[in-house]
Amino acid sequence: MPAPSEVTAPERLRCDAARNRERVLSAASEVYGERGPAFTMEEVASRAGVGIGTVYRRFPTKGALLDAIALPYLERILSLARAAGEHREPGERLETFVRTFAERHASERMGSGRLWDSTLGRPLRDEIARVVDSLLDAARKAGRLRPDVTYRDVSVLLWTLTSLIDATDQIAPMVWRRHLDLLLDGLRPGGPRPLATPPVNAEEWERVVTSSAALRLH
Amino acid sequence: MPAPSEVTAPERLRCDAARNRERVLSAASEVYGERGPAFTMEEVASRAGVGIGTVYRRFPTKGALLDAIALPYLERILSLARAAGEHREPGERLETFVRTFAERHASERMGSGRLWDSTLGRPLRDEIARVVDSLLDAARKAGRLRPDVTYRDVSVLLWTLTSLIDATDQIAPMVWRRHLDLLLDGLRPGGPRPLATPPVNAEEWERVVTSSAALRLH
Amino acid sequence: MPAPSEVTAPERLRCDAARNRERVLSAASEVYGERGPAFTMEEVASRAGVGIGTVYRRFPTKGALLDAIALPYLERILSLARAAGEHREPGERLETFVRTFAERHASERMGSGRLWDSTLGRPLRDEIARVVDSLLDAARKAGRLRPDVTYRDVSVLLWTLTSLIDATDQIAPMVWRRHLDLLLDGLRPGGPRPLATPPVNAEEWERVVTSSAALRLH
Amino acid sequence: MPAPSEVTAPERLRCDAARNRERVLSAASEVYGERGPAFTMEEVASRAGVGIGTVYRRFPTKGALLDAIALPYLERILSLARAAGEHREPGERLETFVRTFAERHASERMGSGRLWDSTLGRPLRDEIARVVDSLLDAARKAGRLRPDVTYRDVSVLLWTLTSLIDATDQIAPMVWRRHLDLLLDGLRPGGPRPLATPPVNAEEWERVVTSSAALRLH
DNA sequence: CATGAATGAGTTTTCATTCAT
DNA sequence: GATGAATGAAAACTCATTCAT
Numbered sequence: 001m002p003a004p005s006e007v008t009a010p011e012r013l014r015c016d017a018a019r020n021r022e023r024v025l026s027a028a029s030e031v032y033g034e035r036g037p038a039f040t041m042e043e044v045a046s047r048a049g050v051g052i053g054t055v056y057r058r059f060p061t062k063g064a065l066l067d068a069i070a071l072p073y074l075e076r077i078l079s080l081a082r083a084a085g086e087h088r089e090p091g092e093r094l095e096t097f098v099r100t101f102a103e104r105h106a107s108e109r110m111g112s113g114r115l116w117d118s119t120l121g122r123p124l125r126d127e128i129a130r131v132v133d134s135l136l137d138a139a140r141k142a143g144r145l146r147p148d149v150t151y152r153d154v155s156v157l158l159w160t161l162t163s164l165i166d167a168t169d170q171i172a173p174m175v176w177r178r179h180l181d182l183l184l185d186g187l188r189p190g191g192p193r194p195l196a197t198p199p200v201n202a203e204e205w206e207r208v209v210t211s212s213a214a215l216r217l218h
Numbered sequence: 219m220p221a222p223s224e225v226t227a228p229e230r231l232r233c234d235a236a237r238n239r240e241r242v243l244s245a246a247s248e249v250y251g252e253r254g255p256a257f258t259m260e261e262v263a264s265r266a267g268v269g270i271g272t273v274y275r276r277f278p279t280k281g282a283l284l285d286a287i288a289l290p291y292l293e294r295i296l297s298l299a300r301a302a303g304e305h306r307e308p309g310e311r312l313e314t315f316v317r318t319f320a321e322r323h324a325s326e327r328m329g330s331g332r333l334w335d336s337t338l339g340r341p342l343r344d345e346i347a348r349v350v351d352s353l354l355d356a357a358r359k360a361g362r363l364r365p366d367v368t369y370r371d372v373s374v375l376l377w378t379l380t381s382l383i384d385a386t387d388q389i390a391p392m393v394w395r396r397h398l399d400l401l402l403d404g405l406r407p408g409g410p411r412p413l414a415t416p417p418v419n420a421e422e423w424e425r426v427v428t429s430s431a432a433l434r435l436h
Numbered sequence: 437m438p439a440p441s442e443v444t445a446p447e448r449l450r451c452d453a454a455r456n457r458e459r460v461l462s463a464a465s466e467v468y469g470e471r472g473p474a475f476t477m478e479e480v481a482s483r484a485g486v487g488i489g490t491v492y493r494r495f496p497t498k499g500a501l502l503d504a505i506a507l508p509y510l511e512r513i514l515s516l517a518r519a520a521g522e523h524r525e526p527g528e529r530l531e532t533f534v535r536t537f538a539e540r541h542a543s544e545r546m547g548s549g550r551l552w553d554s555t556l557g558r559p560l561r562d563e564i565a566r567v568v569d570s571l572l573d574a575a576r577k578a579g580r581l582r583p584d585v586t587y588r589d590v591s592v593l594l595w596t597l598t599s600l601i602d603a604t605d606q607i608a609p610m611v612w613r614r615h616l617d618l619l620l621d622g623l624r625p626g627g628p629r630p631l632a633t634p635p636v637n638a639e640e641w642e643r644v645v646t647s648s649a650a651l652r653l654h
Numbered sequence: 655m656p657a658p659s660e661v662t663a664p665e666r667l668r669c670d671a672a673r674n675r676e677r678v679l680s681a682a683s684e685v686y687g688e689r690g691p692a693f694t695m696e697e698v699a700s701r702a703g704v705g706i707g708t709v710y711r712r713f714p715t716k717g718a719l720l721d722a723i724a725l726p727y728l729e730r731i732l733s734l735a736r737a738a739g740e741h742r743e744p745g746e747r748l749e750t751f752v753r754t755f756a757e758r759h760a761s762e763r764m765g766s767g768r769l770w771d772s773t774l775g776r777p778l779r780d781e782i783a784r785v786v787d788s789l790l791d792a793a794r795k796a797g798r799l800r801p802d803v804t805y806r807d808v809s810v811l812l813w814t815l816t817s818l819i820d821a822t823d824q825i826a827p828m829v830w831r832r833h834l835d836l837l838l839d840g841l842r843p844g845g846p847r848p849l850a851t852p853p854v855n856a857e858e859w860e861r862v863v864t865s866s867a868a869l870r871l872h
Numbered sequence: 873c874a875t876g877a878a879t880g881a882g883t884t885t886t887c888a889t890t891c892a893t
Numbered sequence: 894g895a896t897g898a899a900t901g902a903a904a905a906c907t908c909a910t911t912c913a914t
Contacts, residue, residue: 016877016913016914017877017878040904040905041904042903042905052905052906053877053880053907054878056905057878062905153396156393160378160397164374164378175374178371178374179371179374179375183401235894238894259887259889263897268896269895269896271891272895274890275894275895279888280888280889452874453873456874476907476909477908477909478909481876486874486875487875487876488875488910489873489874489875489876489877490873490874490875492909492910492911493874497909498910585836592829592832592833593833595818596814599814599817600813600814611810614807615807615814618803618807670898670899671897674899694882695885696882696883705901706900706901708899708900710884710885710886711897711898711899712898714885715884
């Protein structure tokens with residue numbers, strides 16, 4: 001049975017390699033989530049259970065690895081946006097997207113910062129732009145969004161939001177939720193409803209202010 | 219002759235020491251403004267015109283030095299808040315504070331990130347809280363602010379804003395201004411006035427997305 | 437059916453193997469010519485169009501590969517020596533050999549340094565010794581060579597010459613030619629003819645001294 | 655006694671630093687002599703008995719260290735040339751210089767290769783050129799040197815000679831001496847005296863050919 | 873046999889921190 | 894007190910070599 005073996009052998013090889021690639025990638029995402037871009041290649045390697053040489057075989061540069069982390073990240077964003085587009089109430093779609101995105105980011109420590117960068121994800125980003133634009137349209141038509149908000153505004157918003165989540169979620173998980181409510185609802189009076197999240201209380205705030213949380217924002 | 223010598227010598231020393239402390243501090247602020255927390259202790263020393271040992275005598279740790287930078291930073295914030303409190307229109311005071319703070323941050327590269335941290339500035343921070351609270355009050359009474367916004371909400375807002383400014387001001391200076399408009403004006407429709415800043419255009423956005431700007435957000 | 441399969445399969449394999457061996461060898465010579473012993477095994481593999489494992493199957497060590505490169509090198513030397521032995525004027529044969537060898541080395545970047553080493557080429561080297569000895573004899577009999585010069589003297593001369601060629605040919609191609617003239621003609625006065633190559637001029641010398649040419653001599 | 659202490663303290667500091675600098679330098683020369691430019695910074699550090707950081711404080715780059723090795727090397731060459739210029743017999747001066755240079759190079763493992771390079775030693779090199787030129791003049795006037803030999807010819811000769819010495823002195827110390835005799839005396843017949851060094855014998859040659867001596871020539 | 877994935881010791885360089893002077 | 898020399902633990906990256914497929 002040379003055929004099958006010949007077929008499967010390379011397949012398996014690729015399988016192992018691919019598995020390792022995945023392991024490195026998820027280890028990198030993990031470490032990135034914990035320590036930001038200051039993570040060590042060696043740490044990624046050891047957490048992936050491979051030698052450092054293996055990491056470098058797949059990603060010849062730390063930057064390349066960061067770029068690679070970005071792609072699944074973007075893909076998840078896209079799928080969240082698409083899922084939000086299925087929401088029954090068109091007026092809720094945008095908010096649903098932003099909120100689920102934030103929750104997912106907090107729970108899965110999706111990458112951030114550098115990950116919005118890199119030209120690698122261009123087509124993906126374009127597609128995300130299209131989908132999010134449709135969410136904006138729906139929200140606008142439902143009278144739930146001021147007409148002058150663009151995709152880029154939302155993007156910047158998500159961008160700063162992820163930084164805030166990274167910096168505070170572990171020590172004061174309500175901070176970013178409150179901030180998100182404010183962002184979504186606006187600062188002006190006359191809003192139709194009170195903010196869903198209560199103001200940040202003293203203990204949480206204490207933790208934020210005394211920890212090095214702010215450090216991570218830079 | 220213990221008195222004179224002990225009086226003058228330490229006095230002088232204290233003088234020199236104080237002068238050195240100031241030099242180190244302003245050198246550190248300068249370098250921090252230029253390179254963020256990645257600056258080198260040696261660089262601070264040489265820019266202050268002292269030996270690196272002197273830096274360490276005053277600030278036993280790089281972290282301590284960062285903490286120390288925060289104080290003048292907080293002082294400037296306080297003075298901006300106070301100045302804004304003098305604004306003729308009480309309803310404008312909060313917005314004036316936030317906007318001048320942002321502009322100052324952008325132009326003088328006031329420290330950020332880590333600088334919000336540290337327990338050193340506690341009394342200062344408390345005073346800032348008081349003053350900003352009065353701005354909030356005024357804005358609320360003038361019907362320019364939703365009633366449930368707290369000092370901490372504003373603080374988080376400023377916090378994320380400085381990150382955005384640090385990351386984008388040099389390559390796309392309109393990005394954070396637009397975002398700030400949105401923050402101040404809210405995302406809901408029916409706002410009393412159109413946003414002052416036009417949407418981010420394609421070129422600027424391109425620059426942000428292709429540069430490593432996002433990197434600096436972490 | 438053990439016979440046919442065993443006969444053809446190994447035959448083919450041997451064929452392929454031999455072809456691979458050759459490919460690896462010429463790739464290695466090529467890379468060696470370009471970068472000296474600093475070349476990478478991976479580079480040899482990829483230029484030969486085989487996997488790196490294949491390289492290691494044929495040559496268990498980088499040193500072994502270097503040794504193997506030496507053989508064709510020695511063969512070319514031998515053929516040059518034999519060709520020089522055909523020269524009409526017996527008195528010219530030695531000089532012809534040395535000069536054509538040097539030119540070939542310069543133009544084809546024949547291997548050098550390590551290539552004189554290795555015990556692999558023993559019989560070949562012995563044969564070269566025999567042929568060059570005959571050139572020496574002829575030169576001696578023609579009164580063109582001092583009687584006490586041996587094959588080993590010539591060998592050392594060629595050895596240092598190749599180093600000089602490697603180091604200077606690309607940046608100052610006259611340097612080694614002048615040196616060779618001196619070597620062949622002697623340093624003492626009263627020589628029958630002036631040196632054919634003019635002294636190295638300032639520009640060329642400058643290039644040698646300021647470049648990292650000397651580095652390559654080690 | 656504040657004055658003396660103040661005077662000596664910095665002096666001592668400088669002393670220690672200078673001592674370390676010297677240690678690093680001589681360690682580097684030593685290692686360079688043994689392994690050529692492939693030496694390790696760590697090795698230099700440990701042999702100098704200092705931390706690797708100290709090496710980098712004095713010589714911010716491996717290249718800088720190599721450059722620094724070159725200077726004392728050039729100085730020694732200059733002093734040898736000057737000493738040779740004092741030789742009673744003007745006709746012997748050049749040869750004396752070349753021979754003592756070679757012996758010193760062999761015994762003290764003076765640097766080589768890269769050391770001829772670098773623009774650092776420019777003035778020193780110019781001075782060497784002047785002195786050696788005077789040796790050439792003297793030799794020429796004494797009828798001991800063919801009139802067309804220039805300083806650059808001698809320089810190339812010394813250059814290749816050091817390579818040969820580095821490569822062979824430890825395993826076959828007569829090889830380079832014999833070669834030097836040949837260089838100095840010329841290859842043509844009719845020379846006034848037989849070569850002082852006997853031909854390389856089989857054992858020595860064997861050692862050269864089988865060792866990796868040749869490797870060091872590249 | 874061929875492949876190329878995996879390995880990890882080794883290299884250069886940086887920088888926060890200590891300590892002798 | 895001030896100085897800056899010394900330290901050495903990392904960190905990013907390379908490459909000869911081994912080994913599973």
